[in-house]
Amino acid sequence: MIYFDNNATTPIDPRVKEKIKEVLELFGNPSSLYPIGKKVRDLIEEAREEVASFIGAKREEIFFTSSGTEANNWAIKGVIEANPEKDSIIVSSIEHPSIIDLCKYLEKKFKVSYIPVDRYGVVDIDFIEKNINEKTAIVSVMHANNEIGTIQPVIEISEVCKNKRVLFHSDAVQTLGKIKVNVDELGVDLLSGSSHKIYGPKGVGFLYIRKGTPIYPIIHGEQEKKMRGGTENVIGIIALGKAISLLKEEKEKNQKVIKELSKKLREELKKIDGIHFNGHPEKRLDSTISISIEGIDGEALLMALATKDIYVSTGSACSEGKEGPSHVLKAIGLSDELAESTIRISIGKFNTPDCVNEFLKTFEKMVKELRAIG
Numbered sequence: 001m002i003y004f005d006n007n008a009t010t011p012i013d014p015r016v017k018e019k020i021k022e023v024l025e026l027f028g029n030p031s032s033l034y035p036i037g038k039k040v041r042d043l044i045e046e047a048r049e050e051v052a053s054f055i056g057a058k059r060e061e062i063f064f065t066s067s068g069t070e071a072n073n074w075a076i077k078g079v080i081e082a083n084p085e086k087d088s089i090i091v092s093s094i095e096h097p098s099i100i101d102l103c104k105y106l107e108k109k110f111k112v113s114y115i116p117v118d119r120y121g122v123v124d125i126d127f128i129e130k131n132i133n134e135k136t137a138i139v140s141v142m143h144a145n146n147e148i149g150t151i152q153p154v155i156e157i158s159e160v161c162k163n164k165r166v167l168f169h170s171d172a173v174q175t176l177g178k179i180k181v182n183v184d185e186l187g188v189d190l191l192s193g194s195s196h197k198i199y200g201p202k203g204v205g206f207l208y209i210r211k212g213t214p215i216y217p218i219i220h221g222e223q224e225k226k227m228r229g230g231t232e233n234v235i236g237i238i239a240l241g242k243a244i245s246l247l248k249e250e251k252e253k254n255q256k257v258i259k260e261l262s263k264k265l266r267e268e269l270k271k272i273d274g275i276h277f278n279g280h281p282e283k284r285l286d287s288t289i290s291i292s293i294e295g296i297d298g299e300a301l302l303m304a305l306a307t308k309d310i311y312v313s314t315g316s317a318c319s320e321g322k323e324g325p326s327h328v329l330k331a332i333g334l335s336d337e338l339a340e341s342t343i344r345i346s347i348g349k350f351n352t353p354d355c356v357n358e359f360l361k362t363f364e365k366m367v368k369e370l371r372a373i374g
C-alpha cells in the first residue's frame, strides 16, 4: 500500500499502539479518589504536560476534547457565550468545515466576516484591520491549510488582534509536528490540535486556552476543571501524550524525510504537462502537495489509483461526499473545472523514497490513460 493521504489521517505509530495496549488494563475512573483512579489521573496529567510543553503552554492551559472539530467549535462558541457584549466574528474563508459550518450556523445571530485569500491562499491582513473593532468577539485563522498547505501569517494577525484587544484562535491541527507551534511566539489565545493527524488514535484532541481568556464550556460537567464535561477518553488522551512525546524526539528526523520526499515528488510532477501546483510556493507545508491536472477528473484519478492500492485525496477528507468543488480551491480562484481536476498528495513519516518512485510511475501512466479516454 502507498498511503499519501496523511492530512486526512495518519496510521497509529506502533509505539503508540503499545502504549494503548498497556493502558487498556487500567479501568479506574480518573475522578475516583482511590489508588486505581489516581493512577489513571496521574497518567492523564502526564499527557497534559507533554502537550503543554510541546507548544510552550502551561499544563493548566490544556483541555482535552473529542477531536480537533470539538476544539474549534468550543473556541468560537465558548468565547461568544462568555462575551455577550460582542456581536461579530472574523474567520478566514478557507477554514476547515468545523469552523466554516459553525460560522454559517452562527450567521443567524452574529455578523461573520470571512477574510478573503490571495491566489496562494494567504489571508488578507488589511481586511482584518478594516473589519476588526471593539465588538469583535474573536478572530480565527488556521495555522496552515489542510487542502493546499499554505502557512498563514499568524504572528502578524495576532499583532492586529492584540492592538484591538480581540481574542485570537488558530487551528493548528495540520501544523503540529510539521512546523514549530509555540503559543507565545504565535501570540494566540486559543489553539486547537488533534491526535489522529500525528500518529495517535482518532477521537481525541485538545484546546489550548491561555490563562485568563474569557470562555465558557460548551459541554457541561465536572471534568477538566468543569470546562469540558464527560468522563475522559483515558486511552485516547494517554495515547495522544505518547504521540506528542514521539514528535518531540523525532521532529527533525521526520521533517527531513518529508522534505526530501516532497522535493522529489514536486520535481517529477512538474515535468508532466498541464499540472498546476496550488498553495504558496514557499510559505507552505512540505507534506502537502495540491495539484490540478488539466483534462483529468480528480475523483476518477483517485479511484483509479486506489485500484492499485495507492491512496490520495481529491481535496480535504472531510469534504468527501460534499456537493461541488472545495471552498478552499474556489477561494484561491480556481475554475470549477480545475478544482475538480485537483488531487492532494499528503506525505507522512512512514512514506519512503520507494513509495515516491512507485507512485510517480503509476501516476504518470494513469494520467496518460485517463487523458486518452477523455
Ligand code: PLP
Pocket: 007, 008, 066, 067, 068, 069, 070, 072, 096, 098, 142, 144, 145, 146, 171, 173, 174, 194, 195, 196, 203, 204, 205, 317, 318
Ligand atoms: N482542522 C483541520 C485543519 C483539519 O485538517 C481537521 C481534520 O481534517 C480538523 C480540524 C478536524 O479534526 P478532527 O478530525 O480531529 O475532528
